[in-house]
Amino acid sequence: MCEVTTIVTTAGRPDDLSMALAAFACKQLNAPFEPRKKRSVRKISVSLQANVIVAGKNRFEYYAFGESEPFFFHPNSAAFRLKRVARGEAEPFLEATQLQEGDSVLDCTLGLAADAMLAAFTVGEHGKVVGLEANPNVAFIVAQGTQTYDTTELPLTACMRQIEVVQSEAVAYLKALPDNAFDVVYMDPMFEEVIEEANNFEALRSAGAHVALTEEWVQEAKRVAKKRVVLKAHFRSEWFEKYGFTRLARVTSKFHYGVLENL
Known part of the structure; x- marks a missing residue:
């Protein structure tokens, strides 16, 4: 069984801020970037056998491999x-x-x-x-x-x-x-x-x-x-x-x- 890695992508319609946040996440986590290309997070996760960090406009979300709901910070x-x-x-x-x-x-x-x-x-x-x-x-x-x-x-x-x-x-x-x-x-x-x-x-x-x-x-x-x-x-x-x-x-x-x- 392949080891589950982590990749970083953007929101569905990324802007310059989303791209900058994605680059920051890649650097912090030493993780590769995967272009969204209008794909769902689930499709990306399954095809790459990976956890997914999504850099949105307002927050980062973490989709653990196999999970449909994201983890995100809220106080x-x-x-x-x-x-x-x-x-x-x-x-x-x-x-x-x-x-x-x-x-x-x-x-x-x-x-x-x-x-x-x-x-x-x-x-x-x-x-x-x-x-x-x-x-x-x-x-x-x-x-x-x-x-x-x-x-x-x-x-x-x-x-x-x-x-x-x-x-x-x-x-x-x-x-x-x-x-x-x-x-x-x-x-x-x-x-x-x-x-x-x-x-x-x-x-x-x-x-x-x-x-x-x-x-x-x-x-x-x-x-x-x-x-x-x-x-x-x-x-x-x-x-x-x-x-x-x-x-x-x-x-x-x-x-x-x-x-x-x-x-």
């Missing part, structure tokens, strides 16, 4: 969560992480960066938020989205711009860090079970890297975290007990948080 989830926090409402992620202004946060599983944006809002301009994404195509889409997405909503824009997106597998990145490099290390691996209500993450589930929590990952996170390691997982997950996390149960939610204190 919807973070936007309404930030509004709740601004109103003084409880936010489970922030309750679990106990972040303070000036803290440094390593998000090992960045995804759409919603949690990272909340972290950036809380740690402020003197804090630091680094997000890891193993899949290079997803990392590219999210990195470009957080730095260029056009919104007039504050503080959402500032929170997006503050995140440093790093394309790396989590354990490899952690191993290269010194002890106590970050105040908080956060992990939200792909759920072992699908949460049906979370259909807005289906494109990410198809495009992103699927990883299981391991003893090595937890131990490296504990070494790197100065204050605490936080895990988010399905409420049926055995990870909390298996790796010694104190579970923060949420009766009405299908996912829970777990904490390992390093204080």
